[in-house]
Amino acid sequence: MQKNTPAERLYNGIIGENPTFALMLGMCPTLAVTTSGINGIGMGLTTTVILTMSNMLISILRKAIPDKVRMPAFIVVVASFVTIVQFLLQGFLPSLNAALGIYIPLIVVNCIILGRAESYASKNKVIPSIFDGIGMGLGFTLSITLLGLLREFLGAGTLFNVDILGKAGYEPITIFILAPGAFLVLAFMAAFQNKFNLGAAKRGIDPSNSVSCGASCASCGNTMCKGRRS
Amino acid sequence: MKELLIIAIGSAMVNNVVLSQFLGLCPFFGVSKKIDTAAGMGGAVIFVITLSSFVVSLIYKFILVPTNSTYLQTIVFILIIAALVQFVEMFLKKAMPPLYQSLGVYLPLITTNCAVLGVALTNVQKEYGILSSTINGLATAVGFCIAIVILAGLREKMETNDIPKSFQGFPHVLLTACLMAIAFFGFSGLI
Numbered sequence: 001m002q003k004n005t006p007a008e009r010l011y012n013g014i015i016g017e018n019p020t021f022a023l024m025l026g027m028c029p030t031l032a033v034t035t036s037g038i039n040g041i042g043m044g045l046t047t048t049v050i051l052t053m054s055n056m057l058i059s060i061l062r063k064a065i066p067d068k069v070r071m072p073a074f075i076v077v078v079a080s081f082v083t084i085v086q087f088l089l090q091g092f093l094p095s096l097n098a099a100l101g102i103y104i105p106l107i108v109v110n111c112i113i114l115g116r117a118e119s120y121a122s123k124n125k126v127i128p129s130i131f132d133g134i135g136m137g138l139g140f141t142l143s144i145t146l147l148g149l150l151r152e153f154l155g156a157g158t159l160f161n162v163d164i165l166g167k168a169g170y171e172p173i174t175i176f177i178l179a180p181g182a183f184l185v186l187a188f189m190a191a192f193q194n195k196f197n198l199g200a201a202k203r204g205i206d207p208s209n210s211v212s213c214g215a216s217c218a219s220c221g222n223t224m225c226k227g228r229r230s
Numbered sequence: 231m232k233e234l235l236i237i238a239i240g241s242a243m244v245n246n247v248v249l250s251q252f253l254g255l256c257p258f259f260g261v262s263k264k265i266d267t268a269a270g271m272g273g274a275v276i277f278v279i280t281l282s283s284f285v286v287s288l289i290y291k292f293i294l295v296p297t298n299s300t301y302l303q304t305i306v307f308i309l310i311i312a313a314l315v316q317f318v319e320m321f322l323k324k325a326m327p328p329l330y331q332s333l334g335v336y337l338p339l340i341t342t343n344c345a346v347l348g349v350a351l352t353n354v355q356k357e358y359g360i361l362s363s364t365i366n367g368l369a370t371a372v373g374f375c376i377a378i379v380i381l382a383g384l385r386e387k388m389e390t391n392d393i394p395k396s397f398q399g400f401p402h403v404l405l406t407a408c409l410m411a412i413a414f415f416g417f418s419g420l421i
Contacts, residue, residue: 024400027259028344032252072312079305086304102351105304109344111256179250180411187397187404195396 004124006131013135019112020143021193026112029103030144031182037160040148041141042096046089046104048137050081051113055121055133057081062122074117079108112140150185151176234365236421237358241366242373243417247345249377249410254345258378259403261336268382272375274336276368278318279346282311283367286350287360300354307350315340345374377414381406 002008019025026047033043054077058065065073086104089097097104107113116136121129152158155176157165165172175181245251248258254275261271286307294300319337322330340346349370353363384406393402 027255028252031255072309075308075312076305079308083301083304087301102348102355105351106253106344106348108304108308109347175412178415179252180408180415182252183404183408183411187401187408190399190404191396191401194399194401 004128006127009128009131010135010138013132013137014139014142017136018139018143019136020140020147021189023115025115026110026140028106029110030147031186033100033103034144034148034151034182035177036152036156036158037145037149039096039099040145042093043100043103044137044141044144046085046100047107047110047112047140048134050078050085050107051116051137051140052130052133053081054078054113055116055129056126058117058121059124059126059129065122070118070122071114074114074122075108078113078117082108112136147182147185147189151181154185155181234362237362237366238369240421241369242376243414244421246373246377246414246417247348247370248374249407249414251348253348254343254374257336257339257343258374258381258407259400261339262378262382262385262403265379265382265386268378269375270332271336271339272371272378274333274340275343275345275374276371277333278315278337278340279349279371279374280364280368281318282314282346283349283353284360284364285314286310287353287358287363290354291360303351303354308347311346311350345370377410380410384410 013019017023020030029043029047033039054074057077058074061073061077082105085107086097089100089104116132120132124132149159152160153164154173155178156174157163157170157172173181176185241247247253248255257271257275262268289306289310290300290303294303294306315337319330322333322337349367353366356366358366381403385403388402388406397405
């Protein structure tokens, strides 16, 4: 596929470099809000909107932002969009806003967004950047919805709040919607990925690098990182 | 006093920042290979979170609330934290070189640690005063430090173990975290 076309960007975000499964980015919201499928979709789409908008604006401003202050500039752009989206959610979807709570403002420090700003939007034209944002966002949405559905199914016997197993006399394993269940489900998903060599779950932690943020430097936005300086 | 103690125990143990709130997972998984680096990271996080919760709650109370601009909190908080970390790094380098030697490497990594922003936002959400905010920050960071040092200890022990091939790398660390999270549920009777 030709590089930097809209279709290629979408494919890359959803399958090629899926932020959750291939790059192991944005772990905090991935584990925290996936207690149900609906929360997963809500968080994923919120992130997609913010990611697309910030990619667009950063790409437009990429020649105007001086190289030295680009990280603070990116953070301000992302934080502004997060604030806007947070108020929209408060106004129009109060129940989703209550369910996601503190994790909406925390999208600011989601490494997917700063990572894409740094590694893609600040170097590419506007249209591919927009589609890069949409693709990455949808990839993120798909993976966390999948995680949410799995946890909801095992932990409550429902899918998208529709009762599936309750009538069959299924006793829900509540631990799956509690905190440990998040680690457990993700551990098994990553193990499956290792087993069938679907991408690089091992990339999440590079044993050779003791001081790292997950060692996915290529897509990480933290330019203050010592590993990158050298 | 009793309230402060409850806040402290609640944030450090019962609602452990990593194992039940899922904040600061990146350093939790990334820097937990050896006990001494984990302890260094824990120390740096205690330092930065305590300081930042104090400064952020001061600025919230005396600048954002009087000027009626609390809607700017997300932007203001993240900028304060980023600036604070830079400032602390420069200050330590000049004034306390030994401390900088031990914490310095970890400081830049902390800006993107979502626990710092998470604590600042929780303090505002729960309407804590300046003292309670600082205590909450300190306790949360101590909870982070406990969790990361325990995980590092477990990982050091597991290094020589024979782990199934699919579970090598990230999966077995996640499983360890899962078991730790279950263990930390035991604290929920404390409050």
